[in-house]
Each structure stands twice: as structure tokens, then as C-alpha cells.
Amino acid sequence: IEDAKAAGIQYVYDDGTFGAARFDGSAPVLGLFEASHMQYEADRSGEPSLAEMTEAAIKALQGNENGFFLTVEAGRVDHANHAGNLARVVRDGVAFAEAVARADELTDDADTLIIVTADHEHAIAFSGYAGRGSDILGLSMKIDPAGTKALNEPNMAQDGKPYTTVTYLNGGGSILTEDQDWTGTRPTVSQEEATDLDYVQQALIPLSSETHSGEDVAIYAKGPFAHLMGGTVEQNYIFHVMHHAATAE
Numbered sequence: 001i002e003d004a005k006a007a008g009i010q011y012v013y014d015d016g017t018f019g020a021a022r023f024d025g026s027a028p029v030l031g032l033f034e035a036s037h038m039q040y041e042a043d044r045s046g047e048p049s050l051a052e053m054t055e056a057a058i059k060a061l062q063g064n065e066n067g068f069f070l071t072v073e074a075g076r077v078d079h080a081n082h083a084g085n086l087a088r089v090v091r092d093g094v095a096f097a098e099a100v101a102r103a104d105e106l107t108d109d110a111d112t113l114i115i116v117t118a119d120h121e122h123a124i125a126f127s128g129y130a131g132r133g134s135d136i137l138g139l140s141m142k143i144d145p146a147g148t149k150a151l152n153e154p155n156m157a158q159d160g161k162p163y164t165t166v167t168y169l170n171g172g173g174s175i176l177t178e179d180q181d182w183t184g185t186r187p188t189v190s191q192e193e194a195t196d197l198d199y200v201q202q203a204l205i206p207l208s209s210e211t212h213s214g215e216d217v218a219i220y221a222k223g224p225f226a227h228l229m230g231g232t233v234e235q236n237y238i239f240h241v242m243h244h245a246a247t248a249e
């Protein structure tokens with residue numbers, strides 16, 4: 001940090017210093033807001049949002065006559081999934097969507113390729129015939145006879161207990177626990193418990209941390225050479241599209 005400051009780099013570490021920095025390309029900015037990962041969006045205090053950092057980075061870079069390359073990662077979606085804590089997953093997912101929207105507003109499709117993707121999926125499942133309008137964080141609710149809206153009556157599993165709209169295949173929320181000799185009796189869950197910020201969704205295989213999975217992930221793209229994205233591709237293909245877009249005459 002001292003070396004950076006001596007070299008004329010602006011050092012920012014909280015909301016205040018971030019707000020006071022110049023993002024006009026006149027001096028580089030080093031932002032270190034935490035000793036490790038930044039806070040979850042649901043808990044964020046004293047730190048800029050992902051959308052705010054995205055805006056600052058674009059404004060600092062877009063004066064470069066040779067263009068720029070920017071990577072923005074919403075890395076804590078992954079951590080909340082590892083914790084099996086869907087409430088924080090979706091809040092960080094919304095923060096990511098807001099960052100993408102801000103990047104889109106600040107750039108021109110005529111000269112900027114935007115690619116949105118993920119580096120892997122998780123052992124997360126959105127299943128169980130939740131009626132339209134069921135809370136994504138809450139219990140899977142029955143659908144009315146016309147099939148148009150969720151009733152305030154949960155779907156019941158064969159053990160006579162409700163289940164949530166989203167569950168995990170593995171992780172800390174496993175219904176099998178050591179104190180039951182890993183045999184397990186599935187705990188019942190109420191709508192109030194399921195929608196709590198700290199609730200850990202039920203899972204099957206007991207693991208201290210929920211895992212990544214091998215599902216294909218989506219690649220969204222717009223701008224120059226976005227047409228090269230489509231179908232099923234290996235991940236290294238993405239690099240070649242970015243490289244082609246950045247070096248094309």
C-alpha cells in the first residue's frame with residue numbers, strides 16, 4: 001500500500017475513500033476493502049456495491065483510446081451456495097444483475113462486447129412443482145386449480161412434511177446428521193424459518209461445505225462478435241472470442 005501511494009496510485013479502503021477518489025483515468029486506483037473477501041450484499045456496510053465498483057472501473061478505463069478489458073466477479077454468490085444459504089445467494093445474484101445493467105448503461109453495443117457467464121454450477125436444485133408465486137426462499141406451495149397462482153398451502157412430501165422451493169443435493173443442511181448415526185429424520189420447516197436470512201436449505205449428502213457441480217452454465221453476450229457465442233462450447237473458447245474481439249481491426 002505504501003509503495004502504491006508513493007507511486008501516485010489512489011488507495012481506497014471504504015465508502016468514504018472510494019467516494020472521494022477520482023475515476024477519470026488520471027491516476028490508477030487500488031481498492032482493498034477487506035483483509036479477505038468483501039461482505040455479502042445482504043450484510044454490506046461501509047463498502048461500495050458491485051455496481052458502484054463496476055461504474056467506477058468503467059469510468060476510469062473508458063478514456064483509453066486503445067479500449068479496455070474489465071473483469072467483474074460476483075464471487076460471493078459461490079460462497080453463499082457453499083454455505084447452503086439461499087437468501088444470501090439470491091441477494092448477491094441481484095447485486096450481480098445490477099452490476100451488469102450498470103455496465104450495459106455505461107457502454108455502447110457498437111464498440112463494447114459484454115459477456116456474462118459463470119465458472120461452474122452448484123449442487124442446487126429448483127424443483128418440486130412450486131406453484132407460480134411461491135417465495136423462492138420459502139416453502140414450495142400448491143397451485144390453485146386454474147394453475148395460475150400459488151395457494152398458501154405447502155406441497156407435502158411423503159414424510160408428511162413441507163419442503164422448500166430450492167434445496168441442495170449436498171452440504172451443511174443435510175437431513176442426515178451425526179447425532180442420529182447418519183440415519184436422519186428430516187426436520188420439519190416453517191415458512192418463517194425458510195425465509196430467514198440465515199436459513200440453510202435442506203440437503204441430502206452431508207458435507208461441511210456444499211460443492212460445485214458439472215452442469216453446463218449459460219454464456220450471455222452482446223456487442224461486437226457476440227454472434228460467436230452460442231450452442232455448447234468448451235470454456236477456453238470464451239478466451240478466444242474475447243481475444244478476437246479485442247484485436248480485430
Ligand SMILES: [Zn+2]
Binds near residue numbers: 078079082
Ligand atoms: Zn466455490
